[in-house]
Amino acid sequence: MTTAIQVSDVTKVYQRYSHRKQFRTLKSALLGGSLLSDLRPDERFPALSGVTFNVRHGSTFAIIGRNGSGKSTLLKVISGIAKPDSGTVSVDGRISALIELGAGFHPEITGRENIFINGIMLGLTKREIEDRFDAIVEFAELEEFIDAPVKTYSSGMYMRLGFAVAIHVDPDVLIIDEVLAVGDEAFVHKCLDKISEFRRRNKTILLVTHSLGLVEKMADEALWIDKSEVQLRGDPKKVVDAYLARVSQHEEKALVAAEERAVAEFDAPESANEPETPVSEIEPTSAFAREKGRWGSREVEIQDVSLRGAEDSADGRGKHIFSTGESVTVCLNIKSTGTIKDFVFGVAIFNADGICCYGTNTDLEDFKPVTLSGEGEVRFVIPKLQLIEGTYFLDVAAHQRDGYPFDYHRALHQFRVQSRVKDVGVYRPSHQWEFTPNIVMRPPDPSS
Amino acid sequence: MKRAQGDGRLGVFQVTRIPLLKNLLAVFRYRVLVQSLVVRELKARYRGSVLGFLWSFINPLLQLVIYWFVFSYIMPTRGLLGTSPYALFLFTGILPWTWFSASVMESSAVLITGGNLIKKILFPAEVLPIVVVLSNLVHFFLGLPILFAFLIYYGKVHWTLVFFPAVVLLQLVFTLGVCLFISALAVHFRDVQNIIANVMMLWFFGSPVIYSYLTISPSIQRYLNYNPMTHIIVGYHQSLFTGTMGHWPWLLVMIPATLITFLVGYYFFDKLRETFAEEV
Known part of the structure; x- marks a missing residue:
């Protein structure tokens, strides 16, 4: 040659x-x-x-x-x-x-x-x-x-x-x-x-x-x-x-910076500020009105939110770029001013279009609050991240069962999902393809 | 097939500067491109107009009619020495002057408007100012039939006509030199584009186009002699209009003078060549 x-x-x-x-x-x-x-x-x-x-x-x-x-x-x-x-x-x-x-x-x-x-x-x-x-x-x-x-x-x-x-x-x-x-x-x-x-x-x-x-x-x-x-x-x-x-490294840096800016912007406690719309529970709000924000009485404060992958130890700084199928843990560092008896923790994931991919809270899943005092950590573990490629925003909240907000972070935290498969939709259910022997297909290259 | 080193186009090119003459030869190799770009310029100029190419004849004719009208009725001239009929005298000088001044003015913008070509396609940049000069030369030639028709009408056919091609050649070499210089300079100093129209106006009055060289006092003539266009225009006047070549010693001096102008202009252009792709 x-x-x-x-x-x-x-x-x-x-x-x-x-x-x-x-x-x-x-x-x-x-x-x-x-x-x-x-x-x-x-x-x-x-x-x-x-x-x-x-x-x-x-x-x-x-x-x-x-x-x-x-x-x-x-x-x-x-x-x-x-x-x-x-x-x-x-x-x-x-x-x-x-x-x-x-x-x-x-x-x-x-x-x-x-x-x-x-x-x-x-x-x-x-x-x-x-x-x-x-x-x-x-x-x-x-x-x-x-x-x-x-x-x-x-x-x-x-x-x-x-x-x-x-x-x-x-x-x-x-x-x-x-x-x-x-x-x-x-x-x-x-x-x-x-x-x-x-x-x-x-x-x-x-x-x-x-x-x-x-x-x-x-x-x-x-x-x-x-x-x-x-x-x-x-x-x-x-x-x-x-x-x-x-590229991921760079995106990671950019996401960290964006998040720090967002959190810093809404960091000051606004206990006097009641939310414009009463939040009874973490529900997908209008797709058109999803502005970044933070509100609540801060009787329970979410001090820090981090995302961790499977390989990260608990003390890691967390990461922002995940692959489809990876394990993700959302960690909420919380601190309460006194002893609280009525509390709910919630997490919701929105995609870049503002569509709620998934949202849940401890109340919906029938956890009964007993007491909360001092500092602690709440972990929301997703063993297999079933999302398609894209940028996602995270809402996290601590509030009372009647919706009275302690600390609500709207879209302050974001992460990116990468995938080699360019599939479409809102989420990616685990699936596999099966064919009868008369349908011959070459499977995808296992390396990709 | 490995291309020779310093071929100027493809193949191995080193950091060492390619000599001036090699670049000149490269331009010669691009003559087909120059030719088709000149044709394109001419076609594009009249595309969409009803009369098309006829404009190249009509414009000089209209120009001549206007001069005739102005200098016969509005401000009749006093029949200065050797300028009668004045409208024709004026026309003899103004046709080549238009070639010169249009070329210089267009070349001050040509590398900037043609920047896309310089940045994206591999070809010698000097093609662009050369095309400007040549397409204006074609316009000059298209005006000549009108000029000759009136020269014949007024019985002004002289043996000195044989000098006419030589004067054209002198002007061509001089114009190329000036245009190469101006086009390269305008890339770095956009000011050139703004000042050039006024410079050309001054230059116009500093050349014997609207007046006769012979009627000027020697003290002023002394200064005008430094202007090559003076001698070129006088060359046209004498070979076409008066039929006396008394100015030939000056035209002999113009042979080296125009060549030096060209070489200086080209040297300057060549020096800056590599900055064009980044600056335009």
């Missing part, structure tokens, strides 16, 4: 010009004789640092990473639009870069004329375009409109034409930067088919996408970039998993 793309120790530094210089005028630059020196940057930040990898001939190589991690810069450097500040890039064969579809289209002239000019820009000769013209138009499904000015096209038509021209350059190396997000379902399938055809014909494909499913499905190898550096490279599945783990 030979190498199609070789990237060795590539560094690209973007330059930022300070405000002071931006507001300087040409006149002062000329008068001060500092024209060329003013064009020098005074602030630099790396977009790529020491990136090294190579792509084998005929393989499909995916690059993943968060927004702003340097993916697009890397593609620009590989396609030659940007030059690396140090290091080398070598590409064997003709490149076609689908970085932005239809970038060179002129709105006033017809689709036909744009195909020619775009094709020439992408490196085709007039002859080659003539030969491929019909195929391009057919692929773009624009037979009727090809002689209309491009400005009359819908954005979908525009993208289709752009994709059609770029793909018909018939490159040895195809660079795709998240362009499959455009177009309707049918066209996306067509594009994917075309890309598969490229793979069959042993062409090299470099793919940047946020569709991790696509990476696992199509790529032979994947590269994960973050903060301008290569984090991991190798088997797509492994790389995607590592990337997802990092």
Whole structure:
């Protein structure tokens, strides 16, 4: 196997010009004789640092990473639009870069004329375009409109034409930067088919996408970039998993911060403040009026709420990201001012749409309160979290049986559920599929 | 098939600067693109108008009619030395001047409006200002039949016509140099776009378009001689209108002068080339 793309120790530094210089005028630059020196940057930040990898001939190589991690810069450097500040890039064969579809289209002239000019820009000769013209138009499904000015096209038509021209350059190396997000379902399938055809014909494909499913499905190898550096490279599945783990960490941090803000905002006891709507029990309130809030007399105070997974010990800080099927424990640290004889604890889970996925309390489940004094902990244990992927909000409450609130936290706490299965609905009942022997299905890959 | 190093397009490119001349050759390789972009400019300009390409003839004709009217009836000129008929004299200079000033003004915005191309497609950025100059050149050429028709009508056909292509060539080289410089400068100093119209106005009056070079006092002529457009416009006047090439020594000086302008403009453009993709 030979190498199609070789990237060795590539560094690209973007330059930022300070405000002071931006507001300087040409006149002062000329008068001060500092024209060329003013064009020098005074602030630099790396977009790529020491990136090294190579792509084998005929393989499909995916690059993943968060927004702003340097993916697009890397593609620009590989396609030659940007030059690396140090290091080398070598590409064997003709490149076609689908970085932005239809970038060179002129709105006033017809689709036909744009195909020619775009094709020439992408490196085709007039002859080659003539030969491929019909195929391009057919692929773009624009037979009727090809002689209309491009400005009359819908954005979908525009993208289709752009994709059609770029793909018909018939490159040895195809660079795709998240362009499959455009177009309707049918066209996306067509594009994917075309890309598969490229793979069959042993062409090299470099793919940047946020569709991790696509990476696992199509790529032979994947590269994960973050903060301008290569984090991991190798088997797509492994790389995607590592990337997802990092994403979870970041989300976790964001959730913690959001929760701290929410709790801090409503922390001050508002004993004078009666709730606007009497809360008789923890019931799903209107889906449209779920604002964060905290109220109650604080005779029993919920001092801290944490979520714990199965592996976390009781002293752990808790976590905010769970997988479907994982065990989750909601821990309420409570403290009462005196000895209380009438009390109920409740928990409810709402999804991001404000729909109550589940809500219960000790009274509904017929626990009889006897006494409560001092500090303690209430644990609400869910052995198997049967929720689909998404963000969920937690209501927790301590109140009297008649609804008189001690401490009610509405939507102050949130967590995220991750799932590899993109199922839909409100919750995920435990289930399995069974088939009679005449129905043959391959079971899913156990690793996923 | 490994491409040669420093090919300028694909293949191995090093941090080392690609020499100026190599880039110039790369532009030559993109001539088909330049050609089709010029055609696109011209097509796009008149797309949707009823008269279409005819506008390229009608506009200069209307311009000529206006000059004729103004200088025959509103403010009749005193038949200054060698400028009669004045409307035709004016037209002889104003056609090439329009080519020059429109090119410079358009090129001050061309890299910014074409920023999408520079950022997303791999092609040499100088194509854009070059296309501006060439499509305005085509407009200039389309105005020529009107000019020649009236020159013939007034019996102004001289042997000095053979110098006309040379003057056009001088202006082309000079305009390219100025436009490359201005387009690159405007990327970093957007001020250029605002000031350029006034600069061109000043430049217009500093070139003998509405007056004759020969009627100016020598003390002012001395300053005008520093302006290459002075000699280029005089070149048009003499080769087409008066039929005397008394200005030829100055035009000889213009050969190196315009070449140097071009090289300086291109050098500046080339120096800043790599900043375009980030700045536009």
